[in-house]
Amino acid sequence: MSKIDYYELLEVTKTCSDGELKSSYRKLAMKWHPDKNPGNAEAEMRFKEISEAYDVLKDPQKRAAYDRFGHAAFDGGMGGGGAGAGFGNDFASTFSDIFDDLFGMAGNRRGGGGGGGAGGRGGRERGADLRYNMEITLEEAFGGKNATVRLPTSIVCETCSGSGAKPGTQPTSCRTCSGSGRIRQAQGFFTLERTCPTCQGRGQVIEDPCPACAGAGRTTRERTLEVAIPAGVEDGTRIRLGNEGEAGLRGGPPGDLYIFLSIAPHEFFQRDGADLFCRAPISMVTAALGGSFEVPTIDGDTTKVKVPEGTQSGKRFRLSAKGMPVLRTRTRGDMYVQVVVETPQNLTRRQRELLTEFDAECSKETHPESSGFFAKVRDFFAGEAE
Ligand SMILES: [Zn+2]
Ligand SMILES: [Zn+2]
Numbered sequence: 001m002s003k004i005d006y007y008e009l010l011e012v013t014k015t016c017s018d019g020e021l022k023s024s025y026r027k028l029a030m031k032w033h034p035d036k037n038p039g040n041a042e043a044e045m046r047f048k049e050i051s052e053a054y055d056v057l058k059d060p061q062k063r064a065a066y067d068r069f070g071h072a073a074f075d076g077g078m079g080g081g082g083a084g085a086g087f088g089n090d091f092a093s094t095f096s097d098i099f100d101d102l103f104g105m106a107g108n109r110r111g112g113g114g115g116g117g118a119g120g121r122g123g124r125e126r127g128a129d130l131r132y133n134m135e136i137t138l139e140e141a142f143g144g145k146n147a148t149v150r151l152p153t154s155i156v157c158e159t160c161s162g163s164g165a166k167p168g169t170q171p172t173s174c175r176t177c178s179g180s181g182r183i184r185q186a187q188g189f190f191t192l193e194r195t196c197p198t199c200q201g202r203g204q205v206i207e208d209p210c211p212a213c214a215g216a217g218r219t220t221r222e223r224t225l226e227v228a229i230p231a232g233v234e235d236g237t238r239i240r241l242g243n244e245g246e247a248g249l250r251g252g253p254p255g256d257l258y259i260f261l262s263i264a265p266h267e268f269f270q271r272d273g274a275d276l277f278c279r280a281p282i283s284m285v286t287a288a289l290g291g292s293f294e295v296p297t298i299d300g301d302t303t304k305v306k307v308p309e310g311t312q313s314g315k316r317f318r319l320s321a322k323g324m325p326v327l328r329t330r331t332r333g334d335m336y337v338q339v340v341v342e343t344p345q346n347l348t349r350r351q352r353e354l355l356t357e358f359d360a361e362c363s364k365e366t367h368p369e370s371s372g373f374f375a376k377v378r379d380f381f382a383g384e385a386e
Helices: 016-032 040-055 060-069 081-103 105-113 138-143 284-289 350-358 368-383
Strands: 130-136 143-156 182-187 190-195 218-229 238-241 257-261 270-272 275-283 289-296 302-307 318-321 335-342
Touching: 016 040, 040 060, 130 143, 138 257, 218 238, 218 257, 275 284, 275 289, 284 289, 284 335, 302 318, 302 335
Parallel strands: 130 257, 275 335
Antiparallel strands: 143 218, 182 190, 238 257, 270 275, 289 302, 318 335
């Protein structure tokens, strides 16, 4: 098995420093992280490869061995199938490393909410996730859609590039807490530690705040995003757009944007998964003699439904592949049309005569169900009398 050189994978030179190695790894890990590339097998592969490479090169002993012997340095102990299992463990630990590294801010954020997270790393904070509710029509869910989303959101301040400090100045270490973010206070026998009130635990203060963002490192702007909504989405579908949430604070990573789709009720169709249901009234005569009628379909076309002679009210007809598309396939669900026989109303004298005349001609053969039913009712009362 030929493997790509670890230095090449991490896009660094053989003489790079630990710092360069780490920053290049972070950059690549951010880019190929599975969370950022859902369903992308290549990204997952790349992420595993760079994680494996970094796992070796970050360790001075392993790096020295690798420099001398190459990949052979690590093949001996766990050849063949064992390599997979061994790698799996390593991968898991590396994975959690990088996860803490990249997304560890979330932990601080949670602590911060309760009053007094240390803030860490100069007060960087991951931006908040945003939720955007969007209602689309059933027709749009059928065909898919490129939607334009406008949302007010905080973005990294362009004036200070997110540092919060006036351009040309730097945040300075907080003098109250000497940069630790915590202060100690003696109270009787006890020493209490609490979050530094001067810097709110960040360890740094901005003496000359950026005039554009008042030191927050981010400003509010209306953003426009194009979102591709795939054909066949269902009510309640959530689409995640990584890094499109609020900008982080003071250089922290951005949050994610979640689009929650709801599908507006349709005047004609009800949906169940990929199948569509509708009801169509037909006349008593069509039901009795047979015939056909046209119904609209979700693709904007119409289709003919054939009604055989003697069709009863409530009968359902299936129109194959006239339903909704099934996500990520080329197939479509079915459409079901339920006919409802409409009883004639507001009859003229002539129409009454015709129906009365027709009724006189009716028999068990024309109405097997109702004659059967009334025969049973008769028998039932006859039984009671005895
Ligand atoms: Zn600014
Ligand atoms: Zn402080």
